[in-house]
Amino acid sequence: MKKIEAVIRVEKLEEVADSLEALGYPGMMVSHIEGHGRQKGLVEQFRGREYKVSFLPKIKIDIVARDSDVEKIISAISRIAKTGEIGDGKIFISPVENVMRIRTGEKGEIAI
Numbered sequence: 001m002k003k004i005e006a007v008i009r010v011e012k013l014e015e016v017a018d019s020l021e022a023l024g025y026p027g028m029m030v031s032h033i034e035g036h037g038r039q040k041g042l043v044e045q046f047r048g049r050e051y052k053v054s055f056l057p058k059i060k061i062d063i064v065a066r067d068s069d070v071e072k073i074i075s076a077i078s079r080i081a082k083t084g085e086i087g088d089g090k091i092f093i094s095p096v097e098n099v100m101r102i103r104t105g106e107k108g109e110i111a112i
Helices: 010-022 067-081
Strands: 002-008 029-035 042-046 049-053 056-065 089-095
Touching: 002 010, 002 067, 010 029, 010 056, 010 067, 056 067, 067 089
Parallel strands: none
Antiparallel strands: 002 056, 002 089, 029 056, 042 049
16 A cells, blocks of 8 residues: 655645546545745735745645555646646655554555
């Protein structure tokens, strides 16, 4: 099993979530986060004065998936979240040792 963490633009959340549900992955955790990468924020103007916005709003999606499904999930996320502009986000993949469904006590892939 793998944990997929995708950091995407806020406006792409609904489209990405719909695509993942169509793939058979309706279960996900969504967090509203702030951060920056290489772009290091933005310089905005308000009432004629410039100010720097260091941390931009982003969405983080967490999904735990079977190893065999990882490639199609990251492919769907990257295809939909990509605008070609700086700030599209990143996808992190890490191993998951085990999972347990609290309600039933099921463990492993069956608990996903």
